[in-house]
Amino acid sequence: MTFQFPIRVYWEDTDAGGIVFYANYLKFFERARTEWLRSKGLEQRMLKETTGGMFVVSETRVKYHRPARLDDALLVSVNFAQSGRSSLWVEQQALAMSEKNTQLVLCEGSIRIGWVDATLMKPARIPEIILKALK
Amino acid sequence: MTFQFPIRVYWEDTDAGGIVFYANYLKFFERARTEWLRSKGLEQRMLKETTGGMFVVSETRVKYHRPARLDDALLVSVNFAQSGRSSLWVEQQALAMSEKNTQLVLCEGSIRIGWVDATLMKPARIPEIILKALK
Amino acid sequence: MTFQFPIRVYWEDTDAGGIVFYANYLKFFERARTEWLRSKGLEQRMLKETTGGMFVVSETRVKYHRPARLDDALLVSVNFAQSGRSSLWVEQQALAMSEKNTQLVLCEGSIRIGWVDATLMKPARIPEIILKALK
Amino acid sequence: MTFQFPIRVYWEDTDAGGIVFYANYLKFFERARTEWLRSKGLEQRMLKETTGGMFVVSETRVKYHRPARLDDALLVSVNFAQSGRSSLWVEQQALAMSEKNTQLVLCEGSIRIGWVDATLMKPARIPEIILKALK
Numbered sequence: 001m002t003f004q005f006p007i008r009v010y011w012e013d014t015d016a017g018g019i020v021f022y023a024n025y026l027k028f029f030e031r032a033r034t035e036w037l038r039s040k041g042l043e044q045r046m047l048k049e050t051t052g053g054m055f056v057v058s059e060t061r062v063k064y065h066r067p068a069r070l071d072d073a074l075l076v077s078v079n080f081a082q083s084g085r086s087s088l089w090v091e092q093q094a095l096a097m098s099e100k101n102t103q104l105v106l107c108e109g110s111i112r113i114g115w116v117d118a119t120l121m122k123p124a125r126i127p128e129i130i131l132k133a134l135k
Numbered sequence: 136m137t138f139q140f141p142i143r144v145y146w147e148d149t150d151a152g153g154i155v156f157y158a159n160y161l162k163f164f165e166r167a168r169t170e171w172l173r174s175k176g177l178e179q180r181m182l183k184e185t186t187g188g189m190f191v192v193s194e195t196r197v198k199y200h201r202p203a204r205l206d207d208a209l210l211v212s213v214n215f216a217q218s219g220r221s222s223l224w225v226e227q228q229a230l231a232m233s234e235k236n237t238q239l240v241l242c243e244g245s246i247r248i249g250w251v252d253a254t255l256m257k258p259a260r261i262p263e264i265i266l267k268a269l270k
Numbered sequence: 271m272t273f274q275f276p277i278r279v280y281w282e283d284t285d286a287g288g289i290v291f292y293a294n295y296l297k298f299f300e301r302a303r304t305e306w307l308r309s310k311g312l313e314q315r316m317l318k319e320t321t322g323g324m325f326v327v328s329e330t331r332v333k334y335h336r337p338a339r340l341d342d343a344l345l346v347s348v349n350f351a352q353s354g355r356s357s358l359w360v361e362q363q364a365l366a367m368s369e370k371n372t373q374l375v376l377c378e379g380s381i382r383i384g385w386v387d388a389t390l391m392k393p394a395r396i397p398e399i400i401l402k403a404l405k
Numbered sequence: 406m407t408f409q410f411p412i413r414v415y416w417e418d419t420d421a422g423g424i425v426f427y428a429n430y431l432k433f434f435e436r437a438r439t440e441w442l443r444s445k446g447l448e449q450r451m452l453k454e455t456t457g458g459m460f461v462v463s464e465t466r467v468k469y470h471r472p473a474r475l476d477d478a479l480l481v482s483v484n485f486a487q488s489g490r491s492s493l494w495v496e497q498q499a500l501a502m503s504e505k506n507t508q509l510v511l512c513e514g515s516i517r518i519g520w521v522d523a524t525l526m527k528p529a530r531i532p533e534i535i536l537k538a539l540k
Contacts, residue, residue, distance in 0.1 A: 151419035152388070158417065191292075281449075341449060
């Protein structure tokens with residue numbers, strides 16, 4: 001039940017080391033999570049307007065194994081791991097094809113996402129419609 | 136003969152004004168130019184390795200007409216405008232669909248791209264294979 | 271009456287060409303404009319809260335002359351050029367020291383900034399207190 | 406023996422939630438680490454040229470406690486934690502002043518930095534001059 005989203009590496013993503021700047025994998029992971037939510041009918045701007053709440057990232061743990069380079073075509077995965085009252089964890093990977101056509105893990109991370117009241121920016125209970133859609 | 140490339144707006148693209156941060160349209164334009172080049176068989180990392188040269192942006196003129204927001208689905212266009220010995224101009228637009236299903240221009244720009252020797256970072260004559268592919 | 275602000279080049283600013291990614295000069299220009307406004311007593315978050323308006327960039331024209339690299343120490347200048355009812359132009363440069371200790375222009379631009387109602391995102395008359403502070 | 410570096414929040418750092426985009430704390434941490442290295446006589450471009458090696462981030466663990474906003478003046482700290490043959494850990498915090506003039510931790514992280522051969526991008530032994538300078 002892994003969701004995968006394709007991401008291409010552009011100049012904007014690289015640094016003077018010739019590789020993708022490590023902070024940008026958090027952007028890649030977020031794009032994939034956004035599309036994963038959208039694939040379940042959850043669009044974030046609409047969620048904010050209808051529930052008054054929003055997801056915010058509260059913790060990230062990322063390991064960088066191999067570099068990606070300009071023009072590389074990556075796949076970024078999303079796996080729902082577990083959820084509590086007001087936050088959930090997802091596991092993510094950025095994958096590339098090797099020359100032997102097997103998938104190589106470039107980078108992997110665990111991301112904790114909290115649900116907050118968008119006005120107060122305080123933790124709030126994740127709405128049932130969201131939890132149902134994710135499970 | 137307009138090339139168009141779809142771009143989705145994510146959190147990373149927005150700022151505290153609630154809209155896409157204006158500098159990021161240069162990233163959107165670049166992604167579209169890269170895919171336009173790729174559609175013509177020109178991949179930039181390979182160009183650098185085979186010719187020793189690379190494109191660098193030498194001038195940008197951009198007008199911002201209407202804001203884009205989180206989750207918006209944009210189309211970014213590329214039109215080849217003219218070329219000289221060592222540089223070329225492209226015209227680009229970021230477009231959104233209006234509620235009446237007509238395309239709205241959010242942002243438009245003229246981008247001048249120079250060809251340089253990648254080691255010396257000095258202007259060089261654009262290789263014939265590139266000019267042929269673009270015309 | 272040129273305002274100057276120092277900016278250091280970090281990994282985040284560079285790309286795989288080994289130089290500062292061109293779109294990032296717009297960020298450098300904006301940091302310098304923000305500090306120029308602050309030096310005149312104009313803090314943008316406070317302006318928004320007290321006047322209900324905000325500055326938005328409506329046009330940029332930038333020429334890139336020479337590349338900056340990792341660890342370079344730049345000076346970014348701001349010159350007020352002219353103002354109308356609801357927008358103003360500033361001229362900006364990113365400068366580096368040459369080996370002979372003269373200033374080299376790496377990049378220069380004209381930036382048009384419009385004043386908008388922050389809720390409607392529509393052009394509005396620039397408040398007098400701002401025009402007075404800038405002149 | 407904590408090193409601290411001041412960082413101001415600009416538009417480029419924020420997102421449509423009105424706060425600093427979480428991935429950007431990795432940039433803030435990196436700026437502070439770069440200045441910490443520089444304060445010890447270690448400039449990264451020069452290190453690459455003289456040793457053929459470079460630091461790359463191999464793991465990040467970051468917790469986000471409170472949001473920062475436009476115009477906020479932060480302090481970012483760096484503490485050397487421990488080092489092995491080819492990598493080291495640093496502990497970092499992004500701090501803001503509270504209304505009562507005490508420091509609030511907005512975000513904290515542990516960053517693992519590996520030393521690699523810049524050509525092969527393979528782990529290599531951290532040069533003695535670096536370890537001596539850091540301890």
